[in-house]
Amino acid sequence: METWLPAGSLWRLEGVAEGPEMQEAARPIASAVAVDVAIVAGVPDEIDLAAARADSAHLFLRRAWYEAAGHSGVRTVIAARPDGAVIAALPTAPTRWPGMRLVPGSYWPFRSFPVDADIADSELAAMLSSSAVRKALGPVWRMGPVYENDPTLIRLLRICAGSGWTPLPRRIAPSFLLDIDRLQADGSWPRGSTLRKNRFHEKHLATHGDLEWRFVSGAGWTSEVFDDLAEIERRSWVADRTDGSDAKFMAPHHRRVWEGAAADPVLAEAMRAAILYIGGAPAAFSFDLDAGSIKYAIANSYDERFAKHSPGKCLYYRNLVEAMERGIAIVDWGAGDSGYKRTIGADEGPGIVDLLFVGNAALARVIAPIWRRSGRKG
Secondary structure, three states, rough: OOOOOOOOHHHHOOOOOOHHHHHHHOOOOOOOOOEEEEEEEEOOHHHHHHHOOHHHHHHHHHHHHHHHOOOOEEEEEEEEEOOOOEEEEEEEEOOOOEEEOOOOOOOOOOOOOEEOOOHHHHHHHHHHOOOOHHHHHHEEEEEEOOOOOHHHHHHHHHOOOOOOOOOEEEEEEEEEEEHHHHHHHHOOOOOHHHHHHHHHHHHHHHHHHOEEEEEEOOOHOOHHHHHHHHHHHHHOHHHHHOOOOOOOOHHHHHHHHHHHHHHOOHHHHHEEEEEEEEEOEEEEEEEEEEEOEEEEEEEEEEEEEHHHHHHHHHHHHHHHHHHHOOOOEEOOOOOOOHHHHHHOEEEEEEEEEEEEEOHHHHHHHOOOOHHHHHOOOO
């Protein structure tokens, strides 16, 4: 995910055949290439083959990732070269809007799909322009929320118009990135003052019982670990002051998503939890997804009884240092709550966007202004 779209470049595609960029994109892409396309019901094993050949930032876009989302009516477009090598896998599910389908996923904003990192534009164009694929996707399909520098999205924006699809993006929110390599090169992270404050807090936390810092991944994902994460959420502000919809583990249907993902050994290794136990009881956690050198921070929570001494802050600094020692270079904190993320050292990163791909230019003209207005302003 090192290749970022230039600021504003995505939004020049909002119109239909507007400006030189759109006119350039609308030129047909040579598709006289041999690509075999199949439409398969459900989420087939071929998705894992495509994920294994995809950009490292997409290693988690596997069969279990989509299956855990629990969508019904999924069908998957599989594209392969004549030698049988799977180069793309595009699952979609129906929505409540007749005729519209969406790319499913276990967690937003990762509603993307895996393509071979070396796929040619002509191969992807041949797949999307196939009459069988156009019929399977329907008149409109949605990809998002997703990052504007998503490897698959960048490829789609290069070829979709030439394949007969008009992209309609809308803004959702900015993301925030902690560039550990850059901060370390500057010698400014983690700050000595922060570490001193954390040691002070940890000293007071220890008055409630012995502190244990545990890091979980791979085979370490057990029912007991999920129980501990759910217990922390039940004792957190999420349970006390919200409807719990943003919790990841305390509601059975939310927990099943992550238990389903952890059943896949590759995803289980990518999923990571740092957990603080105080006197043997779970008190705080950080839950992340690692992909190559990127760590996606998904959830943090702590027992409100210990809030005075910042157990969450103490834990996530230990978590970040542990990740740094394993070669993690960037931590993606996602959207929202910019205050504490900037305090950690994060800066605004690529935007999170939501796109419709429309197969009819006249329909795109009707949908475009409505879709754009439903996104984030500014």
